[in-house]
Structure formats: C-alpha cells, structure tokens
Amino acid sequence: MTRKKREINTSLLDSVTADMLGGDDIDFFQDDTLRVERILLELVRPDPLQPRRVLPDRIYQAFHGNRMTPTQALRDLIQTAQLAARQQGRPFNNVLDLLGNPDDDGEQDLPPLSPEEQLVHDLVNLAITIRDDGQVNPTTVVDVSEGVTRQFRIETGERRYWATWLLRDFISGYESDGMIPCIVIPHESASAFRQAKENTARSGLSSIAMARQVALLLLQIHGYPMPDGAVGYDFYRQALDLDLRGKREFTTLVLSSLGGLHKRQLSRYKSLLKLCDEALELADRHNLDESHLRLILHLEPADQVEVLRQCIAFNLTRKQLHDLLEKNHEEDDKDVEKLPKHVIQLTRIMKNGNMPDPSTIARALVNQEGNTNIARARLQTYARFYKKQRIISKIR
Incomplete structure (x- = not known):
C-alpha cells in the first residue's frame, strides 16, 4: 500500500506541467521539501489577495471577513443565481439543472446566462468532472500552520476548492472523504510571482483581475504589507502611485x-483602478475589456456606472461606446456654446480645480489695466457680484 501511494504521488507531481509552474520555477518544484498530500477540506482556505476572484464582491467580503462558512457562501451564490434565472424565465431548484438537457432545444431563445448563473454553471461542471474522473490537477497550497494548528492557503486552484465544496454539500449521491489533493509549499517559499504566472497563463482573467494582479505585484516589490483578510479596491489603489522606475531589478x-x-499595457491596466468601486465591480462581473473601460476613466463616478450599464445592456462594441460618448460630448458642447466664450473658459478652469489665488488675479489685472486704481475697482466689482450671488442662492 505504501509503495502504491508513493507511485500515485509521483504521478501527480509528473502531471504538473512547466506552464503551470511558471517556467523558471520548475527547479523549485523539484525540491525535496515539496510534497503532495490529501488534506482535510476544512483546513484549506482561499487567498483573500488572489486577483482572480471566484466569488462576487459582496460574498467575498463576508466570507473572508469570517461572517460566512464555505457552505453559506455557496448557498448565497446559488440563491443569487436562482433569482437571476427566475427573472429570465429559466428557474431551477437543483444545481444540476443548470447543465441543461442536451436534447432540449426550447432554451435557445432565452437570454444568455447572468454572471452568477454562469459562475455556478462552471463550478457545477467542474464538480461533476471531479466526481467522475477525480481531481487530476492538485490544488497548490502554502503551509501557513502555526504551532499545532494546521492551516493551508490556496495559491492556485481556488475554483477546484469551491467545486469540491459544491460537490460535497449540494450534489446528492456523492460520498466524500472530506479530503482534497494538494501540492504543499513551505510558507517561506510562497511566491506572488508564481501565482501571477499561473493566473495569466490561463484564459478568463478579466481586465479588472489583471488590474488587481498588476497592483499586487507593484505593492509586493515596493514592500507594502500584505493583509490576511478581505481587502477593498482602496488596497489595490495604493499602486496608482507606484511604478517600476525605482525597482528596475524587478x-x-x-x-x-x-x-x-x-x-505601456501595465500602466493601462493599473489606471483602471481609478474607476469607482461600483464600476469596477460591474466591469469585473461582466468581464468588460480594458479598451472599453479606458474610454470612461475621465467620467464622474455616477456617469461611469450609467455608461457601463448601457454598455452591458446593449452589448456595445468599443466603437459604439466611443461614438456614444462622443455624441454626448458634442451635445454638451452645443449647450455650452450658447454662453460667452470667456465664461466657458472660466468654468472650465473652475471645474479642473486650477483657480489661481487672489494675489495672482490682482497682479494680472494690474498688468492688463496698467492702473492700480482701475484694477482695484474691478476686484471690488467682482467681490460685490460674488457676495450678491451667495445671498440669492441662500434665499433660493
């Protein structure tokens, strides 16, 4: 039995390809300290900093804030998918119903799956594959045990983790031993770069996930502390002020x-973090392209969200989105053109927050008028006008 188990472990190690290991890190995985274990599922936890998110943000925050167990998180996700499905006229009670009937052509006219439906569908599909064929690729975990308390953090393979929970708790007829095969990495050998290589080597990484990935690596090389729990977008936005100039060796x-x-692409992805939280969440859920999102960076937060909703509802191409924004801009310009040119210039200066200080305005007036008394009279006129407008606005 021992010999057979050793042969199984060896085959698992051999199945890990160079692409999965990130090329240059192949020597690391030939280290004698590497081991493959079947670990109790309850001892494994996803990495809260993993840029490739599986759970929607609301559930992610609750789960990594220890307000939800894995089963509760999945139940919440499934209920969200059920609500979306019911609204589209395709209700389901059993998660297996999401896989559909290959002989049924009646669903061809229904709208495409919502992001939550698609996520549950993919997890169920993966769960059935694990049930029928076993977990071919072990999850990669970092040993973060402290003292006698054993704990492992997922570096790659979070979808396999959630699919295993789904299989155990939501698909009837499956008998689980509660274990999951894992490649175990010592804590001191954990690598954000290896995780990044795995993320970018696989398909399906959204532009927002790539923005988080870029930010995480920049924060790592600049020595920022890494939290142990859930993080918001403000954590990643710290990277907006960081670049590679001071860390050329990396x-x-x-x-x-x-x-x-x-x-240049790195800077473009990083700049997406300038979007407001709601826009980032929408873009992430619907996997919107970076080239679309780049067009709305200059908009106000409310406008960002509204434009994205239109983009999603009508499945706009980049050109269509560009034309829509240009049309709105031209309509705004037509309204503005009715005003005197100097008023337009002044309001643009005020909007950009570039108003000069009063002493600078005074010196400019003196230079233009060539007379201190005339300049002072103009300033007094502007002051009286401003005071009058404030009084009127208070009365209104």
Missing part, C-alpha cells in the same frame, strides 16, 4: 509574470 520578473506584458 522589471523583467514582473513583466514576465504578467504574461510578457509591455510597460
């Missing part, structure tokens, strides 16, 4: 970990 490693990304 440039090649960072760009290669991001799938050979160019510096």
Whole structure:
C-alpha cells in the first residue's frame, strides 16, 4: 500500500506541467521539501489577495471577513443565481439543472446566462468532472500552520476548492472523504510571482483581475504589507502611485509574470483602478475589456456606472461606446456654446480645480489695466457680484 501511494504521488507531481509552474520555477518544484498530500477540506482556505476572484464582491467580503462558512457562501451564490434565472424565465431548484438537457432545444431563445448563473454553471461542471474522473490537477497550497494548528492557503486552484465544496454539500449521491489533493509549499517559499504566472497563463482573467494582479505585484516589490483578510479596491489603489522606475531589478520578473506584458499595457491596466468601486465591480462581473473601460476613466463616478450599464445592456462594441460618448460630448458642447466664450473658459478652469489665488488675479489685472486704481475697482466689482450671488442662492 505504501509503495502504491508513493507511485500515485509521483504521478501527480509528473502531471504538473512547466506552464503551470511558471517556467523558471520548475527547479523549485523539484525540491525535496515539496510534497503532495490529501488534506482535510476544512483546513484549506482561499487567498483573500488572489486577483482572480471566484466569488462576487459582496460574498467575498463576508466570507473572508469570517461572517460566512464555505457552505453559506455557496448557498448565497446559488440563491443569487436562482433569482437571476427566475427573472429570465429559466428557474431551477437543483444545481444540476443548470447543465441543461442536451436534447432540449426550447432554451435557445432565452437570454444568455447572468454572471452568477454562469459562475455556478462552471463550478457545477467542474464538480461533476471531479466526481467522475477525480481531481487530476492538485490544488497548490502554502503551509501557513502555526504551532499545532494546521492551516493551508490556496495559491492556485481556488475554483477546484469551491467545486469540491459544491460537490460535497449540494450534489446528492456523492460520498466524500472530506479530503482534497494538494501540492504543499513551505510558507517561506510562497511566491506572488508564481501565482501571477499561473493566473495569466490561463484564459478568463478579466481586465479588472489583471488590474488587481498588476497592483499586487507593484505593492509586493515596493514592500507594502500584505493583509490576511478581505481587502477593498482602496488596497489595490495604493499602486496608482507606484511604478517600476525605482525597482528596475524587478522589471523583467514582473513583466514576465504578467504574461510578457509591455510597460505601456501595465500602466493601462493599473489606471483602471481609478474607476469607482461600483464600476469596477460591474466591469469585473461582466468581464468588460480594458479598451472599453479606458474610454470612461475621465467620467464622474455616477456617469461611469450609467455608461457601463448601457454598455452591458446593449452589448456595445468599443466603437459604439466611443461614438456614444462622443455624441454626448458634442451635445454638451452645443449647450455650452450658447454662453460667452470667456465664461466657458472660466468654468472650465473652475471645474479642473486650477483657480489661481487672489494675489495672482490682482497682479494680472494690474498688468492688463496698467492702473492700480482701475484694477482695484474691478476686484471690488467682482467681490460685490460674488457676495450678491451667495445671498440669492441662500434665499433660493
């Protein structure tokens, strides 16, 4: 039995390809300290900093804030998917119903699956594969045990983790031993770069997930502390002020970990973090392209959300979105053109927050008028006008 178990472990190790391990890290995985274990599912936890999110943000925050168990998180996700499905006229009670009937052509005219339905569908599909064929690729986990308390944090393979919970708690007829096969990595050997290589090597990484990935690597190389629990977008926005200039020794490693990304592309993905939280969540859920999101960065938060909702509802291409924004801009300009040119210039200055200080305005008036008394009279006129407008606005 021992020999057979050793052969199984060896085959699992051999099945881990160079792409999964990130190329240059292959030597690391040949280390004698590497081991494959079947670990109790309750001892494994997803990485809250993993840029490739599985759970929607609301459930993510509750789960990593220890306000939900894995089963409760999945139940909440399934209920959200059920609500979306009912609204589209395709209700389901059993998660297996999401896989559909291949002989049924009646659902062809229904709208596409919502993001939550698609997520549950993919997890159920993966769960059935694990049930029928076993988990071919073990989950990669970091040993974060402290003292006698054993604990493991997922580095890659979070979908397999959730699919296993789904299989155990929501698909009847499956008898589980409560264990999950894992490649165990010592805590001191954990690598955000290896995680990034795995994320970018696989398909399906959204542009917002890539923005989080870029931010996480920049924060890592600049020595920012890494939290142990749930994080919001403000955590990643810290990277907006960071770049590779002061850390040139990490440039090649960072760009290669991001799938050979160019510096210009890195900056574009990072700039997406300027979007408001609601816009980021919408873009992430619906997997909107970076080229679409780049067009709305200059908009106010409320406008960002409204434009994204239209983009999602009508499945706009980049050109259609560009034309829509240009049309709105032209209509705004037509309204503005009715006003005197100097008023338009003044309001633009005020909107940009570039108003000069009073002493600068005074010196400019003196230079233009060539007379101190005339300049002072104009300033007094502006002051009286401003005071009058404030009084009127208070009365209204």
